[in-house]
Amino acid sequence: MTDDTARAAALLRDHRASIDRLDAILVYTLGERFKHTQAVGKLKAEHDLPPSDPAREAAQIARLEDLARQADLDPEFAKAFLKFIISEVIKHHEKHQS
Numbered sequence: 001m002t003d004d005t006a007r008a009a010a011l012l013r014d015h016r017a018s019i020d021r022l023d024a025i026l027v028y029t030l031g032e033r034f035k036h037t038q039a040v041g042k043l044k045a046e047h048d049l050p051p052s053d054p055a056r057e058a059a060q061i062a063r064l065e066d067l068a069r070q071a072d073l074d075p076e077f078a079k080a081f082l083k084f085i086i087s088e089v090i091k092h093h094e095k096h097q098s
Helices: 003-046 055-071 075-097
Strands: none
Touching: 003 075, 055 075
16 A cells, blocks of 8 residues: 555545544434424424414525525535425424324
């Protein structure tokens, strides 16, 4: 193995370790987020509020698109990701309404 190949292998290992840590952060962050959205769903059900809030959802999507641009992340990807999360949250809220 050449020095360049060894350095490349070490860099690859370091990048993968960082990706693994970030994946764990994402999963735990999503878990924490869903704890709060479940609490919101229960409150909405208790007070006969609709499971979705289109105005807030639109504001959140716009906010996330701006954050994505600041983070040098594709805003369309960020928007699609948030829309997926919102749809899952609404499903949970609808379950509480039943």
